[in-house]
Amino acid sequence: MKNFLKLLALLLPLLFLSSCFDILDKVNVKADGTGEYTIILNASKSKTRLASISKMETINGKKVPKKSEIENKINEAAKIFKGTPGISNVKTSMDFDNYIIKLSCNFKKIENINAGLEQLKAKKILGKMIPSQIYSHSLEKKSLTRNKVNTFKADYDKMGKADREVFNDAKYTSIMQFENMVKSQTNSSYVLAPNKKAVKLEADILDLIFQKKQLQNTILFQ
Numbered sequence: 677m678k679n680f681l682k683l684l685a686l687l688l689p690l691l692f693l694s695s696c697f698d699i700l701d702k703v704n705v706k707a708d709g710t711g712e713y714t715i716i717l718n719a720s721k722s723k724t725r726l727a728s729i730s731k732m733e734t735i736n737g738k739k740v741p742k743k744s745e746i747e748n749k750i751n752e753a754a755k756i757f758k759g760t761p762g763i764s765n766v767k768t769s770m771d772f773d774n775y776i777i778k779l780s781c782n783f784k785k786i787e788n789i790n791a792g793l794e795q796l797k798a799k800k801i802l803g804k805m806i807p808s809q810i811y812s813h814s815l816e817k818k819s820l821t822r823n824k825v826n827t828f829k830a831d832y833d834k835m836g837k838a839d840r841e842v843f844n845d846a847k848y849t850s851i852m853q854f855e856n857m858v859k860s861q862t863n864s865s866y867v868l869a870p871n872k873k874a875v876k877l878e879a880d881i882l883d884l885i886f887q888k889k890q891l892q893n894t895i896l897f898q
Contacts, residue, residue: 696721698847699881707855709785709815719775726775743772750777756795757781762788786811786820817896818856824892832885846881856897863893872898 697719705711719726732740750768758766762784769778783789790809812821832840850866857872866875875895883889 696845698849700849700851702851702853703786703811704853705786705813705820705855709813710783711786712780712782713786713789714778714780717777723773723775746770746777750779752799753796754779756799757792760788760792760795763792786813818859818898819894819896820852820854821894822892824890829885829887843881843885848877848879848881848884850877850891851875852895854895854897859896859898861893861895863890865889866893 697717698721700714700716700718702714702716703711704713730740730743734740747770750770754766754768757763757779764782764784766781767779769776771777781789781792789811793810809823812823813819832843851874852866853874855873858868858875861868861875863877865879866877868875875893877889877891879889884891
């Protein structure tokens with residue numbers, strides 16, 4: 677698994693309250709390599725259940741996090757991202773009425789996102805299992821790559837039944853937009869936009885865990 681797992685450990689307390697959530701992972705890369713990164717966790721489909729669970733102390737043997745605890749974690753992550761060279765304009769939003777959490781930032785080069793994630797791991801906001809070397813971009817080769825990472829099936833198998841159920845109806849969407857037109861890509865699971873300036877992948881998170889769908893992709897530009 678790849679991009680959607682980057683902030684999974686950070687948001688895990690909230691995810692464990694719901695078995696129905698969506699993750700949107702979006703990158704917009706300009707011709708000079710600068711761009712914008714956004715990740716959104718949307719659990720609004722389960723907001724009625726989440727509102728009830730938020731009043732509880734524990735569920736499935738786990739402590740139910742308070743809104744302030746989740747806010748503190750997100751704000752701490754944002755602070756670390758702000759201190760990462762090459763990353764700017766870090767923004768977060770937390771809608772606890774609809775249970776939607778968003779983090780976005782600008783980057784000078786897409787590898788700055790990798791460095792930010794390494795910092796989150798160093799500060800133990802992200803677990804060691806979370807991949808961080810996600811992207812590589814070459815202006816000279818006119819290519820952008822989402823790097824391959826090891827499968828997380830073994831970690832999934834170690835989870836209890838109640839924890840695994842969190843992923844049953846979970847969805848993941850990746851959108852990558854570009855100023856340059858796409859010439860080719862190595863992963864046909866990504867749908868190429870008619871204007872050839874964006875690719876999109878939609879998948880069940882379980883399909884990513886069991887590697888029925890792959891996230892790695894190398895994109896060549898015209």
